[in-house]
Amino acid sequence: MSAVAERTTIQVRPLTPVIGAEISGVDLRQPLDAATVAILKAAIHQWRVLFFRDQPITDAQQLAFGRAFGPLTPAHPIAEGLDDHPEIWQRKAAEYKSRRPDVTVPSAPPPRDNKGWHIDITFVANPNRYTILRGIDIPAYGGDTLFANLVRAYDGLSEPIKRLIDPLKTVHRTSGYDRAGSGKARRDGRATGPFVSLHPLVRIHPETGEKVLFVNPGTTSHIVGLKEPESxxxxxxxxxxxxxxxxxxxxxxxxxxxxxWDNQAVAHAGPIDYAHFDLPRVVRRITVAGELPQGPDGFRSQALEGELFNVLG
Structure with a gap:
């Protein structure tokens, strides 16, 4: 089959009116040509998160897929990746319980925890652009992930609230959850934090120009210049x-x-029910390098403590 014929088989099936689409007709074991990447980028900017099923790819093929969208970062600013693939961060469901020892069954999340909702790695000044998560060991049930559209969240606010928050700045910092298990030194010699960054509360999406509500539960500590109750x-x-x-x-x-998913415009939570099941669940994540977020007034994020999220290539 020719490359052109293969591209015509790509199908984008939206799952809701505002976020999420399943992609079929593409084999991620094969290198992506420029036209296919363009189709997927257009889809991710419209639907924010893309789901691919039945893609039995290797670690190397996951890395090649990620590089089609830009340079890759190390696995994480604090935790290290796999020995043979430092770009890949492996997560097991059991780790969520060990890193959140306060969670039991039944449980109530602590204030403002919001059951794990977050944007990836915003405690650095340049969070990643895209996140790519691949299932390795998946249970028959449980372990679902939720995704939310932060552009629609901003659009849904009243105009007076938009005017209030557009110029505001926030501090994002590593939490106790982020630092859990980070006591040992990194193999690559990089510092493991703490990390603190100053971000706009509303960011401009660098590819689409849309306004994005840029608040990260558990990592955004406060709004600069406001009294604590106001913040x-x-x-x-x-x-x-x-x-x-x-x-x-x-x-x-x-x-x-x-x-x-587009980490510039999406928050996610998962596995949302990790405290309620003991089945094995293993995923592997890579991240595409991002840039310093910019606010509506032109302000760009700044590192207050710790290094930027570097690039491996």
Whole structure:
């Protein structure tokens, strides 16, 4: 089959009106040509998160897929990746329990925890652009992931609130959860934090120009220049906004599934029910390098403590 004929088989099937689409008709074991990458980029900017099923790829093929969208970062600013692939961060469901020892069954999340909702790695000044997560060992049930559209969350705010938050800046810092298990030195000699960064509360999407509500539950500590009760009240209101069900899509994992999402415009939570099941669940994640977020007033994020998220290539 010719490359042109193969490209015509790509199908984008939206899952909700506001976020999420399943992609079929592409084999991720094969290198992606420029036209295919362009189709996928257009889809991710429209639907924010793309789901690929039945993709039995190797670690090397996952890395090649990621590099089609830009340079890759190390696995994580604090934790290290696999010995043979430092770009890959492997996560097991059991680790969520060990890193959140306060979680038991039944449980109630601590204040502002919001059941694990977050944007990836915003405690650095240059969070990753895209995240690519691949299922390795997937249970028959449980372990679902939720995704929320942060552009729609901003759009849903009233105009007076938009005017209030557009110029505001926030501090993002590593939490106790981020630092858990980070006591040992890295093999590559890089510092393991702490990391603290100054970000706009609203960022401009660098590819689409849209305004994005850029608040990260558990990592955004406060709004600069406001009194503590004011900061807490506004952040709680905005966190409630980004976790509204109408901005979400829920993904039920299956063997050999892979998810690509726009970390510049998406918050996610998962596995959302890790405290309630003991089945094995293993995923491997890579991240595509991003840039310093920019606010509506032109302000660009700044590192207050710790290094930038570097690039491996």
């Amino acid at each position: 807490r009240g506004i952040l709680e209101m905005l966190i409630n906004e980004i976790t509204r069900p109408e901005y979400q899509v829920r993904f039920h994992w299956s063997p050999h599934a892979l998810v690509l």
